[in-house]
Every structure is written in C-alpha cells, then in structure tokens.
Amino acid sequence: MSPLKIGALVLYAVLGALALTQGDTAAGIWSLRILVILAVAHTLEILVFFKACQRAGGSLPLHLANVFLFGVLHMKEVKAAQGNS
Numbered sequence: 770m771s772p773l774k775i776g777a778l779v780l781y782a783v784l785g786a787l788a789l790t791q792g793d794t795a796a797g798i799w800s801l802r803i804l805v806i807l808a809v810a811h812t813l814e815i816l817v818f819f820k821a822c823q824r825a826g827g828s829l830p831l832h833l834a835n836v837f838l839f840g841v842l843h844m845k846e847v848k849a850a851q852g853n854s
Contacts, residue, residue, distance in 0.1 A: 771846065774839050781807075781838075814840045825851065 784800040791797030815836050822832035825847045835843040 771842065773842050777839055777842065808837075811837045811840050818844050821847065 781804070784804050787796050787800035788804060789797075791800070815833055818836050819833070821844060822829055822836060825832055832843070832847070
C-alpha cells in the first residue's frame with residue numbers, strides 16, 4: 770500500500786474519531802461534513818472509473834472499494850500496473 774493511501778486512511782480515521790467524539794462541536798460537525806463530501810465525491814468517481822475498473826482485471830468489487838476509499842490514487846496505481854504488464 771502506498772504512503773498516500775495510508776495517509777488517506779489516517780485522515781479518514783482522524784475525521785471519524787472527531788465526528789464521533791466531538792459530536793456537537795464545530796470540529797465534530799465539520800469533520801462529519803468533510804466525510805460526507807468525500808463519500809459523495811468518491812461515489813461519483815466510482816461511476817466515472819467503472820469501465821476502467823472492469824478492464825483492469827482482477828476483482829471488480831475490490832477495485833470499486835479501492836476507488837471509493839482512494840479515488841484517483843487507486844486508478845493511478847492501476848494504470849501504472851497496466852503499463853508495466
């Protein structure tokens with residue numbers, strides 16, 4: 770897993786922890802809003818990259834889950850792997 774993907778997971782964990790522990794504060798509200806915005810953006814990326822995920826080979830659900838979590842970062846790795854093959 771690339772360092773950028775690990776960084777994204779850490780960011781999601783921090784935002785999730787803030788949303789859960791700081792509920793009614795500005796930090797909790799904004800962290801939840803950011804998570805929702807990211808979820809919507811990554812859902813749109815799934816729609817955009819669906820065909821590329823089908824062509825990538827391997828597990829389509831796994832590719833789609835990775836696009837939902839990491840978006841363009843995952844697609845760059847897929848394209849790089851296809852270029853090396």
